[in-house]
Amino acid sequence: MSLKRCVALPPDEFRASVFGHRHVHTPAADLPDDFTDLFSPHVLEELLSGGLRTSSLRLVRDGVEGDVTRGCIAESGDAPGTPPFPDTDGIRHALASGQTLIVRSLHRFHPPIRRFAHELAAEIGHPVKVNAFVTPPGSQGVDLHFDVQDVLVLQIAGDKRWLLRTPPLPDPLPAHAWFDVPARRREEMRAASRPLADLVLRAGDSLYLPRGTMHSPMARDTLSIHLTVAVSTITRHDLLGELVRKAVDDDWMRVGVDTDGLVADPGLARNLLREAGERLAALAADAAPEDVLWALRKAAFREQTPEPVPFLPLPEGVRPPGVHRLRAGVYFHTASVKDGVQLSVGNRRVRLPASVSPFLAALHRDQVADMAGLTAALGEDDARKVAAALVDIGLLLPPSAAPWHATTAQEAVLPEGAPGRESDPDDS
Structure with a gap:
């Protein structure tokens, strides 16, 4: 089970008392194995030299985006605008200058992580995505911030210091994404959070952070490589969104509104909002829960890439072993x-x-x-x-x-x- 290799708690206890509630740092000594079967420096070298495009890579230092295409040469025959293959000399110089390399969406193309992500998503019940962060000694990719996903950090190599602060906003949604809100609001939220923990992740350690937890990671005196396992929690807000989508079949909901008239008559606006709410409540009472939940899960997992299916036909006369x-x-x-x-x-x-x-x-x-x-x-x-x-x-x-x-x-x-x-x- 993927969850068991990430935390020392029994899975049921983790889901009931930790997930979405509090952070947990698990030392390598308390886990059954390290994570080098999922990712390693050797795998990173192979991926960068083996066919990845720059669309799967990012460079960032102190919150400032770097140019990952610098020094790249376009491949002849590529359509205009096609991301080039990375220039490994350029990546090496970027790391030497203190930039953090992010390898995005490993769950889509790296088989060990794809299997891990599928299993973890099935255990937790929410979609899972995995990125790798490669940070030079003494460097920092992003300063204090929070994520709108629950996060499992799996330390692959080196070590990294993590400063944690309490969530200034409980259970933030994608609409609250840190870098999408104004700088002034970010400062207010930083000021509203309180110190929570100061810890160091070493190779083989893991760290779970509920969404909204403020964190500031920085590599210490060695190169740090870690995996960020992002869990996009399905929320009540998502459930409401599915009800609103089902409301397209309500003739009343499709009628246009006179916004000028509603602004001029607050009472009329209030009555309209009340009726909309009552109609949604009636829809919720009449809807088949299994249909709404299927629509909810289908939307939530729409970017989850399933296990690949073999696409070539069997050679004539070959009968493979095994079962479906x-x-x-x-x-x-x-x-x-x-x-x-x-x-x-x-x-x-x-x-x-x-x-x-x-x-x-x-x-x-x-x-x-x-x-x-x-x-x-x-x-x-x-x-x-x-x-x-x-x-x-x-x-x-x-x-x-x-x-x-x-x-x-x-x-x-x-x-x-x-x-x-x-x-x-x-x-x-």
Whole structure:
């Protein structure tokens, strides 16, 4: 479990009494392993010289952005505006001048971190993103600030001092992002916070910070490398946003308003706001909670990149070992419809026979693809077709010992009326 390797507390206790409530510093001695299987100086060198574009990199010192494209040469054949490949000499000089290098979105392209992020997101229930910070000795990328995500810091190499102060704003939302508010307001919030902790993270240590915790990290006398695991908490505000989106079907909500008239008549404006609130309350009372929660999760995880699916067809005559399994990082929803069940994976939907429902319920509960049970329910031929449809829609990974699809293109295309025919958007 990813959470167990980051904190020494039992996962249930962490979620109940720590997550969103208080910071926790865990020394390496209290954790089962270090984090070098996820990231290391050697991996960093390989990534920078192995094909990353500068769009995945940032340079910053004392809050001032550096030019990560300096010294880069555009690749012939690239479309205009395509980010170039980094100039490693330029990166080396930037680090020597005290700039912090940030490698963004490691969860998208570095397999060990992608697996870690998928598992952690499933355990915590919120989307996870991972960046790496490489800070030269005695340097600081950003001064005292807070983040609008909960953060797990995993120290990879060197050490770093962290000054912590209390949150000046409880549970900030993305609209409160530190660098988006005026400088005067930032100073007010700095003044409103109080000292919380002064600690040093050494290689193998971890630090959890609830969103809003003020922090000022600075490398000491060695190069520091750490991972920042950002957890974008799904909030009540997000839930309200989904209700507002559902209100587009209310004719009253779509009627235009005369803002000049409302400004001139505060009583009329108050009555309008009251009726809008009452209509949202009525919508909340009538809405199916499972539909609202699915829309909420789908929106929250829209940037979460699932485990890659092999995209090349199997060579003719090859039958791979293994079984189908649930694709890591995929979230899905089922709903009963006439003569079947409708499966939603992201923005894609497929209608399946009702006899597939126990199979999907087991996936939700145990995250195990019971192919034997599916075959017993449908028969071998239809079970194979349904499995191919579930691979095609992105829910399952095919059995494979190499990066090859387990089904041929012909098997993945279902005839009209066959089990697993993908429904039209309005076919419900």
